[in-house]
Amino acid sequence: MDVTALQDKKLVPAVSVVSPTRTSRGTVSYGNNNANEQTMGIMPVITQIRNYKIDQGRFLTDQDVTNRANVVVLGYQAVIDLFGTGAQSPVGNYIRISGMKFQVVGTCQKFGGFAGDSYVLMPLTTMQSKITGGDVVQQIGVKAVTPDQVDAAIAQVTAVLRARHVIRTAAGAADDFSITGMRETLNSMQATLAAFSLFMGAVGAISLIVGGIGIMNIMLVSVTERTREIGIRKAIGARRRDILIQFLIEAAALSLTGGLIGLGLAVGVAHAMGQITLGQTQVTPEISYSIVFIALGVSIGTGLLSGTYPAFRAGGLDPIESLRHE
Amino acid sequence: MTMIELTNLTKFYDTGELKVTGLDDISFKCDEGEMVSIMGHSGSGKSTYHLDGVDVASLNDDQLAKIRNAKLGFVFQSYNLLPKISALQNVALPLIYSGENHRQQRSMAALESVGIAVRAKHLPTEMSGGEKQRVAIARALINNPKVILADEPTGNLDTATSRSIMSLFTELHKKGITIVIVTHEEDIASYTQRTIYVRDGKIIEEKKR
Numbered sequence: 001m002d003v004t005a006l007q008d009k010k011l012v013p014a015v016s017v018v019s020p021t022r023t024s025r026g027t028v029s030y031g032n033n034n035a036n037e038q039t040m041g042i043m044p045v046i047t048q049i050r051n052y053k054i055d056q057g058r059f060l061t062d063q064d065v066t067n068r069a070n071v072v073v074l075g076y077q078a079v080i081d082l083f084g085t086g087a088q089s090p091v092g093n094y095i096r097i098s099g100m101k102f103q104v105v106g107t108c109q110k111f112g113g114f115a116g117d118s119y120v121l122m123p124l125t126t127m128q129s130k131i132t133g134g135d136v137v138q139q140i141g142v143k144a145v146t147p148d149q150v151d152a153a154i155a156q157v158t159a160v161l162r163a164r165h166v167i168r169t170a171a172g173a174a175d176d177f178s179i180t181g182m183r184e185t186l187n188s189m190q191a192t193l194a195a196f197s198l199f200m201g202a203v204g205a206i207s208l209i210v211g212g213i214g215i216m217n218i219m220l221v222s223v224t225e226r227t228r229e230i231g232i233r234k235a236i237g238a239r240r241r242d243i244l245i246q247f248l249i250e251a252a253a254l255s256l257t258g259g260l261i262g263l264g265l266a267v268g269v270a271h272a273m274g275q276i277t278l279g280q281t282q283v284t285p286e287i288s289y290s291i292v293f294i295a296l297g298v299s300i301g302t303g304l305l306s307g308t309y310p311a312f313r314a315g316g317l318d319p320i321e322s323l324r325h326e
Numbered sequence: 327m328t329m330i331e332l333t334n335l336t337k338f339y340d341t342g343e344l345k346v347t348g349l350d351d352i353s354f355k356c357d358e359g360e361m362v363s364i365m366g367h368s369g370s371g372k373s374t375y376h377l378d379g380v381d382v383a384s385l386n387d388d389q390l391a392k393i394r395n396a397k398l399g400f401v402f403q404s405y406n407l408l409p410k411i412s413a414l415q416n417v418a419l420p421l422i423y424s425g426e427n428h429r430q431q432r433s434m435a436a437l438e439s440v441g442i443a444v445r446a447k448h449l450p451t452e453m454s455g456g457e458k459q460r461v462a463i464a465r466a467l468i469n470n471p472k473v474i475l476a477d478e479p480t481g482n483l484d485t486a487t488s489r490s491i492m493s494l495f496t497e498l499h500k501k502g503i504t505i506v507i508v509t510h511e512e513d514i515a516s517y518t519q520r521t522i523y524v525r526d527g528k529i530i531e532e533k534k535r
Binding site: 142228229232235236237239240241 | 387388392400402408417420424469490
């Protein structure tokens, strides 16, 4: 078996943890509640690769694996799907998968993000013998001894698997397996996110420029309409600076109001998006306070920037001429 | 002591193509505590006198603003109050620019001194012309100016209201404030000690009473 081979320290010295998994998707039910969850047969060592944190009860043990026990650990979302929120603890209750009863021994804390929380974990042996049949695994999670040995580990694992699968390297035969380093997954994910951020940033920047020009026009109209007011203020002793500051504050107040309205819309839309489930993906929006402050800061900054030219125009008006203005 | 002095002053209005002579080589003195009127027909250049009343050619914008704020009080024919704020706030405006404290009390006192304190909370749009002019005078007085320059202060008022405004100016004059009034009405000019007649930017006559 591949897994046993990979556990051999002599063959793959750069590998420290080997965690085979077998996954299927199917209906899981508790009472009248049905849910479509990812059911994974795992070995307890998986905790050294993926960061499952127990919320209630316990994680799966080697004992469970040996006994092919009908026990499961539920993901955060799976608990909500089957048991609802705020109900009694699922631990100790029995759920049904493929007509068989499984006892819930533990629940996991929320992962969030891309990993998702809709999963049911059971011992790999239970999975293979009672649900999927056969001793096949789909994935073998492997951890290198140290981060800089990742490439060595990949090379060693490839060599072992090619030898075992009898693939003739000389004949140029292709691998019948694929190895993905987490680093590559991470890199491609980050690249996607960076492209997305860049795109959103460009859209945002264009909106800011358009909005800024709008504010500038409004302020220029305001300065023209209020020429007489400016004249009066100057006649009773307002300096250029006083008028300048007055119009800058008005522009900043205008854009801050816009920013607050935009923020309200953003919170509303984010909340609405949280209610929609796209296929299997449920997005949970979170409002980051630093973003809120940055957004309001940028609003005020835009107002100040685009208010500068109108404010200078207002400040530079001649008092006598402006008093004559009708 | 001379309060205002103009020496060989010439002023042009440059409207682009046309150059209009507002003042043509004028010399004029006004002593401290005097009440002077300047008379002439429309377009004879009397308003120019008044707005250029202090020799200020060498000062920069901010220094001019400070003089307007602290030494001068302006009263206009069309009142020039800000329409969207109350009488009290209008009167307090010069204090904001000079950075003074106790603005409420001082503005209230100024309104009382011109007999219009009851209208303190009202907007200028809710007042009669005479009331608005009193508020404008209170605003002109708020920083204890040396000179009050009034450009046709009674131009928009009926005869009775004009008289009461002029007697208010006379009271202020008695308190020692220099007052220059621009007008084209002989009976308004008759309230002042001295009248200067202007035509086409030149002084043509001076009359003492």
